[in-house]
Amino acid sequence: SAVISQKxxxxxxxxxxxxxxxxxxxxxxxxxxxxRQQPGQSLTLIATANQGSEAxxxxxxxxxxxxxxxxxxxxxxxxxxxxxxEDSSIYLCSVRTxxxxxxxxxxxxxx
Amino acid sequence: ILNVEQxxxxxxxxxxxxxxxxxxxxxxNFYALHWYRWETAKSPEALFVMTLNGDEKKKxxxxxxxxxxxxxxxxxxxxxxxxxxxxxxxxxxxxxxxxYKLTFGKGTLLTVNP
Numbered sequence: 001s002a003v004i005s006q007k008x009x010x011x012x013x014x015x016x017x018x019x020x021x022x023x024x025x026x027x028x029x030x031x032x033x034x035x036r037q038q039p040g041q042s043l044t045l046i047a048t049a050n051q052g053s054e055a056x057x058x059x060x061x062x063x064x065x066x067x068x069x070x071x072x073x074x075x076x077x078x079x080x081x082x083x084x085x086e087d088s089s090i091y092l093c094s095v096r097t098x099x100x101x102x103x104x105x106x107x108x109x110x111x
Numbered sequence: 112i113l114n115v116e117q118x119x120x121x122x123x124x125x126x127x128x129x130x131x132x133x134x135x136x137x138x139x140n141f142y143a144l145h146w147y148r149w150e151t152a153k154s155p156e157a158l159f160v161m162t163l164n165g166d167e168k169k170k171x172x173x174x175x176x177x178x179x180x181x182x183x184x185x186x187x188x189x190x191x192x193x194x195x196x197x198x199x200x201x202x203x204x205x206x207x208x209x210x211y212k213l214t215f216g217k218g219t220l221l222t223v224n225p
Contacts, residue, residue, distance in 0.1 A: 040217070042215040043200065043202075100211075102154045
């Protein structure tokens with residue numbers, strides 16, 4: 001199994017600002033994923049982050065809005081840039097070993 | 112666009128009741144069906160990964176079945192307890208190079224009343 005921690009666990013931000021979410025895994029993993037769940041919606045994949053290469057974004061998500069860093073095999077960050085109320089969501093980091101594990105999430109509210 | 116549907120959206124049961132929910136998913140290009148249990152402020156907990164048509168898996172009082180030909184899976188909870196209260200998510204992954212991508216349903220919110 002993999003134990004994943006995220007910081008911050010929650011935050012309230014003003015529109016137009018940016019927030020960086022950190023994800024730490026207790027073991028080395030090749031692929032890390034970032035998901036979000038908007039209120040009333042499904043968990044949706046934002047991007048896949050591999051160490052040493054640029055993240056691969058899903059349809060509807062762009063690097064300028066959600067820049068991702070992956071400096072090593074146990075850590076990643078997701079930045080939510082120029083936030084608007086529509087970015088209010090739970091953001092989850094995820095890794096895949098024999099199954100897919102998730103962090104506890106970052107609950108973001110944008111005013 | 113892949114469509115994963117879960118029903119019901121929410122469910123209230125009494126302690127001791129048995130219950131079940133449904134997940135429907137595309138029947139083509141199937142790779143795996145995942146079930147998760149998600150309590151507020153915690154990490155989603157993986158319950159089952161199911162890959163074969165006709166699969167039945169069990170973990171304590173929770174079990175799941177899989178029908179890939181018709182595109183549905185059932186999750187059963189026997190003798191519900193208040194600690195079973197959570198959102199239950201299913202997720203589909205398709206065959207091909209992107210089998211690591213999960214497409215989730217919106218979940219079933221289960222509340223078990225003592």
